[in-house]
Amino acid sequence: MPSLQSVISCLSGYDPTALPVAQANAIIGEVVEPVRGTEQLALRTALDRVLAEDVISPIDVPAHDNSAMDGYAFQSAALAAGGDVVLEVIGTAYAGNACDAAPTAGQAVRIMTGAIMPGGCDTVVPQEFVDVQAGGNQIRFAADAVRPGDNRRLRGEDLARGQAALAAGRILQPADLGLLASLGVAEIKVRRRLRVAFFSTGDELRSIGEPLDPGCVYDSNRYTLHGMLRRLNVELIDMGVVRDDPAALEAAFRSACENADAVITSGGVSVGEADYTKQIMARLGDVTFWKIAMRPGRPMAFGRIASNGREALLFGLPGNPVAVMVTFYHFVRGALHRQMGANVPPLPLMRVRSAAAIRKKPGRTEYQRGILAPAADGGWEVRITGQQGSGVLRSMSEANCFIVLGHEQEAVAAGDLVEVMLFDGLM
Incomplete structure (x- = not known):
């Protein structure tokens, strides 16, 4: 672990009495190291914890080619002739059940969302595009209603076996818990708090x-x-x-x-x-x-x-x-x-119009407290909350963003573009 003084000694132009924000953050980043302790947690208790190691998918997700919607599965070669396509319906495929039907050219299988695609089939026509005839034993639809491969989810298209699902350092979010559950992961290794x-x-x-x-x-x-x-x-x-x-x-x-x-x-x-x-x-x-x-x-x-x-x-x-x-x-x-041990990217800055002039001298970074709101022309504009003194806590309570005025930036005129950092995601 490098000493603070050794990090500082490598900097050119270091001045502790007028240190730029970027240089201060660079020094801190060189000195701070992640904690090493880890623990194993049940998936339900891992929200907002930091993943300690990469998670590699043990399975293909989805495990089979399957239908993305309710409709009829068939071989896309039937679309080549154009015009209307007429197919004989020879069975039904349900989600969670195997389908033994193997349609040939001129045939189709009624299929439900999530059901395994029958052998030989590569396309699904949605049921709302189909005219059902002959008591449900035949369908007719326009060939241009679908394209080859439409409405088919491919095996492993979400995650393939052996693929990295989540990287170490990620702060686990609700979608991540669902993703891990889809892989059959019951427990996960995280950094200690x-x-x-x-x-x-x-x-x-x-x-x-x-x-x-x-x-x-x-x-x-x-x-x-x-x-x-x-x-x-x-x-x-x-x-x-x-x-x-x-x-x-x-x-x-x-x-x-x-x-x-x-x-x-x-x-x-x-x-x-x-x-x-x-x-x-x-x-x-x-x-x-x-x-x-x-x-x-x-x-x-x-x-x-x-x-x-x-x-x-x-x-x-x-x-x-x-x-x-x-x-x-x-x-x-x-x-x-x-x-x-968390890998968290910097929050993005938006460029929006300033509703009024803002005084600013170059040579320091300023974080004015602002209120970002829709403008009359449909764009966005920001205004300061009023008094910006460092003791006016109300300015933080009323604001929804920082107006970030850079180190070398000068005064801002009304209508000028300024950068803002939204509190949503920060706080």
Whole structure:
């Protein structure tokens, strides 16, 4: 596992006081490694877990050529002459039952959806295209109603025996569970769940239910962190509020890294805040302190801390509520996915019109909170939620996307195209 300092030493132009977002994520990606533990789970309990190994299909799916709909199976050579096709019906094929009928030229078999295709047949004409005659013993239909091979599902067209069905690192979704069930897989090997400890720091913080003294605020950050972490399906260790006391802080850090794979704190890393928080972080491990060229969320600590032979990743986030959420989504979320062993592609960015001008200076990445909505002309446009201060948590609650203004981007005029990242899929 590379040390943080060895990774940083390989970077050109590294400046911890004005670190671009992309460079910060690159450093984190070099340091974070997946947990190694695995467990075997019943299929029904594996939703949202990370697949630990490739799943290879043990069978062909479907196991036989079969009909994609109710109709009549026949040999497609009958279509060559054009005009009307007249065929003798010699039997019926039902799903789940073998059909002994083997029609020759000029014959057909009545077939139900999912039934095995009779020998020699390669095409199914849907029943709604057919005129049934002679008491059901004969059918007539136009030759141009179907093409050779229509409405036939081929053996193994979904998955062939020996083909990779799902790749290691996939976060299992409902469709994946159905796919595994179709292969007869009852249990699956997954990575063990990540354990994440989190706490807030600050003498001014009060927990819900406590009276608010002058100058104090309720701790909202633990609740947003709790919600964001729940979305990742990790084991949570909520350590509450830790006062600005060196002994209490060190005890909290030690307990956290002895019991968790990752530790997330909010507060204590900004300029002017208690220096001993940073001192304790640095004393316990390999930690660096950044001022990231972004808004909101400039201050951040990252690294590893250790106690009693146990080591954990550390993410020291700012104290302002919106800054906590922005830094979590754009740094911590991806790092935790990597630590979980999950292969999660970056979320796509949409380009839409800005409904109004947005002020922006080059040299930092900004994550404005936006509301994406249909425009009058049928397109899409986005507007900011109002005040964008890092303490205005309402801006996150009202928004449905981030307006992502890149590092070198300048001010935006009304009608300009901007990139947005939808909250759907992120949160």
